[in-house]
Amino acid sequence: MSAPTIGFTDELLPNGLRVIIAEDHLAPVAAVCIWYDVGSKHEVDGKTGFAHLFEHVMFQGSRHVAKTEHMSLVQAAGGTMNGTTWLDRTNYFETMPSHQLELALWLEADRMATLLDALNQANLDNQREVVKNEKRSSYDNRPYGQWFHKLQAHVFPVPHPYNHPTIGSMEDLDAASIDDVATFFRTYYAPNNAVLAIAGDVDPAQARAWVERYFGSIPANPAIPALGDLSLPPTLGGEVREVVEDRVPLARHYFGFRAPRFGDPRSDAMEVAAQILAGGKGSRLYRRLVREDRVAQDVAFFSLGLVGGASIVAGQATVRPGVALDVVEKAFEDELDQLGREPVTDDELARARALIETYELEALQRVDERADRLAMYATLLDDPDMINRQLDRYLAVTAADIQGVAAEFLGPDNRVVLTYVPAVENESEGTAA
């Protein structure tokens, strides 16, 4: 089965808004997705967590939309919506019955144009508490909860802006002021810093007319500050180790590696390598650590697709009770080394390719995913047509490519090993903050 080509238009409004429209009438569904080129990597010291806190403020109303009315209007129209913030970007999306497309566009335009009219201290304080509770429930109150924050800090040492967590720190969240919100909005939430993708059951001419109507006269910000140089040495140049005591019943190793940035052909090879290492029961790490040696409860290995100078790939293995920590670590590292020593077999590569092909087709069945990927490729790589080429790039990865990236990036000179161990009871008292 070959992947269907996704046709789309790609144009720039005079105010700099990039508009991508992909028509498809299979289901009566239209997806709107807007990516702003601002994420936690744009935050400075003392203001961590701000991009994400701001994302919450975006649902607190604008000049013509009351607090939380965004959700009411979308849901009453039979749609779904949300927003997410990550190191590189912030996105907002609505999936609508297709006859409600205009509503979603108007909602996004109203907050891009007039958010500050509705901003007030009460709403900011309320969402600050919500976000602090998000931090508690997603990270602070969870076993192993800080693993990614620790890995990112090691893989991207200060002053790289990937060093700090997107959720931020409690102190910085507490310090965020109305002025900070206003400045952030004026700086980054401008049409020339955004990509608007529309996919699904739409009439492209009508959709384009609505986009021009609602977004066309929102002024650009001619002075969006450029990020500094984010380049990094390709590898860490050594091994970093950390042991963390936590309230966990089973020990777990996390592994982190600096990796080629998203869009680099080597990141495609890394993706296929991850599939061969830990993509399901036929994978190398599962087979060896879970099934044959029976030393691990579970394994994982995946890449994250960052663009700021370098990216990160991460792995994990949960240690079975009664098994020594170093046995699991050695077995895990041994499999990574092996991948760099010898080419994968033809059969392994064929299986990985077949699975990746299915996963890609599965994801692109939904119009919300199409809109999201078009906006993602446009924002991160300035190349929305990657939506039609990414699968071919995965399928073109060779055994030698995989061996190459494994040898270059998955060895001890580029490795973070983070080991969670069960805390001794009386030492854990009062340390969970």
Added chain:
Amino acid sequence: MTLEEILARRPSPGLPRTYQFPEFERAILPSGMQVLTVHLPGRPLVSANLIVRRGASDEPAARGGVTVLAARALTEGTERYPGLELIEASERLGATLHAEASWDAFSASVDVAAPRLRAALELLAELVLHPTFPEEDVARLRDERVNDLLQARAEPRRRVEQAFAASIYTPDSPYARPAAGDEDTVPRLDRDQVASIHRALLDPARTALVVGGDLTGLDLPGMAAEVFGALSSALGGQPDGATLPAQLARSSIDRTIVRVYDRPGSVQSEVRIGHIGLRRSVPDFHAVQVMAAILGGLFNSRLQMNLREEKGYTYGVGAGFEMRRGAGPFAVRTAVHTAVTVPAIAESLAELRKIRDTRITDTELAAARDFLVGVFPLRFETPGAVVAALGGLFVHSLPDDELGRYRRLVEAVTAADVQTAARDHIDPERVAIVVVGDADAIGHDLEAAAFGELEIVREDVPVETGDLADPAGGAAE
């Protein structure tokens, strides 16, 4: 027009495209097995799901978790494809074989490109009909579940779910424990018990193959007859032995109780408030859906608006009914900052009372109804979602037009129906309030609040205290 003039006018919707839940066809093979097919033009990735109407509800109490374990062990090899060869064969097709069991059903599924459907179904049949259940692999999967239960104790969200179920159901109700079994039952499971429950599953009269996608040129009933021809009642099956719904769910609470599972130093309290809820067969199903959406389902539900958007107590709060063949739980679910545990519980209880005591507004009714009706087509964009919905029809023996009439029946729900549903199915004066959190920080306030009889459970979370580098620890076995 100025930008202000443009934005000041809210757009009105266009004309909705007509939508009907996709038509499906039913064929019954000579064995009694059903084949449900739904042709979805333009959807080349096909979803196939073999469902048996028999699940964890139906297993003997002493063998809790054996059906889930059997499902997990299916992929450990078959007569023709020992070990991982079955997995590898499916991967060559770009297909992932997946088997699972829930309270009500066992299912084995695969998503695959239409041209490879026949080959994938053959592997699916091999998986379901001829597993070998190697003893050591079953033991490994059992031990993984035992370890997973340790992890569940340490994870507040999982801990509170398990404690909540154990608090609302009597100990002899299957629903009092997790579907995958608990610390008492799982360690005693073995290969023979797994093989025995698997034989009981092989009952064509309780089995349906549901397939959805672009099926142009494919004769699914014919294909199914060939591929699953070996599935006959002679293989095993148990014509009955199903647990009666009334036995699944018996309430252990007759007044409000408060149970705190101590987790010292927790920065949040994981809270569940509720009681036994409803069976899927409840006659006022659609009114319950609307009521639950208003109370705790919509993004701007009453609970969300109160606890999140007004008070900032939580990142999120929801409430709803988990409907099974027997009465599943009704619960308010949230995690709140430790310091506001008592007010968050009080506000939740107030919302439960309010939706019974006063009629919802027309605006609330419209918001919930329009959402459920409007979002319905969005839920069924892909073959996987359509197949899952049809599987639900089969498992719960619902009428064929259940999905076709859904929107009409939701539209007919009135404010009075919603209040009746709330009064009939929510009882805020007899709830279990279960909290996993810092008992020293919240115990005193909870006692003073006097929601109900307070019990504080302090238990050691078992930890594996191994040496950092103990060569003698070695590999297991």
